[in-house]
Amino acid sequence: MIPKPLLPVTEAQSRLLALVARVPSETQPLRSAAGRWAATDILARRTQPSTDLSAMDGYAIRFGDLPGPFALIGESAAGRPFFGIVGTGETVRIFTGAAMPNGADTVMVQEEAGRDGDIINLTGEGPHRLGGNMRGKGLDFSTGDVLVRHGERLTAARIALAATAGHGTLAVNRPIRVAIAATGDELVPPGGQITGADLPEGNGAMLVALLADLPVETIDLGILPDRLDVMTAAFGQVDADILVTTGGASVGDHDLVRPALEAAGGSVDFWRIALRPGKPMMAGRIGETVVLGLPGNPVSAFVTAMLFLRPLIAAMAGAANPLPVTTTATLGEPLPANDHRQDYLRAESRDGRVFASTIQDSSMLLTLARADCLIVRPPHAHAAAAGDMVQVLRIA
Numbered sequence: 001m002i003p004k005p006l007l008p009v010t011e012a013q014s015r016l017l018a019l020v021a022r023v024p025s026e027t028q029p030l031r032s033a034a035g036r037w038a039a040t041d042i043l044a045r046r047t048q049p050s051t052d053l054s055a056m057d058g059y060a061i062r063f064g065d066l067p068g069p070f071a072l073i074g075e076s077a078a079g080r081p082f083f084g085i086v087g088t089g090e091t092v093r094i095f096t097g098a099a100m101p102n103g104a105d106t107v108m109v110q111e112e113a114g115r116d117g118d119i120i121n122l123t124g125e126g127p128h129r130l131g132g133n134m135r136g137k138g139l140d141f142s143t144g145d146v147l148v149r150h151g152e153r154l155t156a157a158r159i160a161l162a163a164t165a166g167h168g169t170l171a172v173n174r175p176i177r178v179a180i181a182a183t184g185d186e187l188v189p190p191g192g193q194i195t196g197a198d199l200p201e202g203n204g205a206m207l208v209a210l211l212a213d214l215p216v217e218t219i220d221l222g223i224l225p226d227r228l229d230v231m232t233a234a235f236g237q238v239d240a241d242i243l244v245t246t247g248g249a250s251v252g253d254h255d256l257v258r259p260a261l262e263a264a265g266g267s268v269d270f271w272r273i274a275l276r277p278g279k280p281m282m283a284g285r286i287g288e289t290v291v292l293g294l295p296g297n298p299v300s301a302f303v304t305a306m307l308f309l310r311p312l313i314a315a316m317a318g319a320a321n322p323l324p325v326t327t328t329a330t331l332g333e334p335l336p337a338n339d340h341r342q343d344y345l346r347a348e349s350r351d352g353r354v355f356a357s358t359i360q361d362s363s364m365l366l367t368l369a370r371a372d373c374l375i376v377r378p379p380h381a382h383a384a385a386a387g388d389m390v391q392v393l394r395i396a
């Protein structure tokens, strides 16, 4: 049998994202909205500032009256405005965030003002321009402005923006339910008793950690043995948006994830990607659940989770741009030419350059733990020299 050609990474990502629909939206208080994606455009319900404000503690004056002297006629503090009018030669004591009184157009900061009873004099250089030291009405935004677009991430700044724009709650997509199963007869729960060729199960905890900043509810399906009947039964009962498995994705006699998925009534959409590490990754569906079969090698599971699982969750949770973003970095040491698989090399940044680990075996977690980025080597990339620019995916 001639094996199918491996699927390019970007094509596999597009095919995976084509499998999903956004989950329904819900309303959440601002303090629960972090890390979610806006399910609607967020519009300003008010103008900010709603009126001209002072940006400094000082004296509200008419610019044309400088250098004074000024007669003090009142005070304006944040939340307690001055209701009179500042006339020629007059001033109002004003504080940061307080409304500018009618008639005044500039603020003289208090460090540059001298006070003698109710007479204020300019003692420093003074404001250099009309409107100095104040914030005009609508400086930040005005009612009706689109502040955050549907599908943008709700960062801390955007949440503060929404609050200031008059929102107490936001529409977001509900959390994504992700069931995680490890597979393999050799696996023992972490911290458990190890005998013979047993191996601690590390992928489950790694995946939960990798998803910690995403809106997910994880469901722990534990460790499934390499038995078709057990895996089939487990897959058939899954109640989640996404089922992620690790291990058993390759071509060995004990690699049962695909056969179990099919036996449980699911279907495979694609399998095997032009990717290193992570070639044997599989994607499919069972009922409404999207299934991602990640390879068992921990680094392969990590890389495929970064490239496929996180974007899948982001897309379901409403992200307009769910794919990971790479940045440019300067290579510290030469790299050989690449073959047909897109490579993600564990690398460390030092002195503004990135250095790939010498050994890139996909079982090695220490090199992954020390890496702060993955150097992306496209298929058939030419040999690269120190000083060349490369694309990197930040992982720490």
Ligand SMILES: Nc1nc2c(c(=O)[nH]1)N[C@H]1C(S)=C(S)[C@@H](COP(=O)(O)OP(=O)(O)OC[C@H]3O[C@@H](n4cnc5c(N)ncnc54)[C@H](O)[C@@H]3O)O[C@H]1N2
Pocket (backbone or CB within 6 Å): 182, 183, 184, 186, 187, 199, 200, 201, 202, 203, 204, 246, 247, 248, 249, 250, 251, 252, 255, 277, 278, 279, 280, 294, 295, 296, 297, 298, 300, 362, 363
């Ligand atoms: N003849 C071929 N053999 C292999 C191929 C191939 O194309 N032809 N692909 C290789 C590649 S690439 C990878 S990656 C691995 C992945 O295969 P599986 O997904 O079937 O993974 P397993 O065989 O189940 O496990 C691989 C390795 O990882 C350990 N493991 C598994 N699960 C966990 C876990 N939850 N925590 C910690 N460690 C885990 C497992 O013990 C194995 O050592 O296949 C190659 N083979």
Ligand code: MOO
Pocket (backbone or CB within 6 Å): 275, 276, 277, 278, 279, 280, 295, 297, 299, 300, 362
């Ligand atoms: O694709 Mo495998 O992950 O190279 O070891």
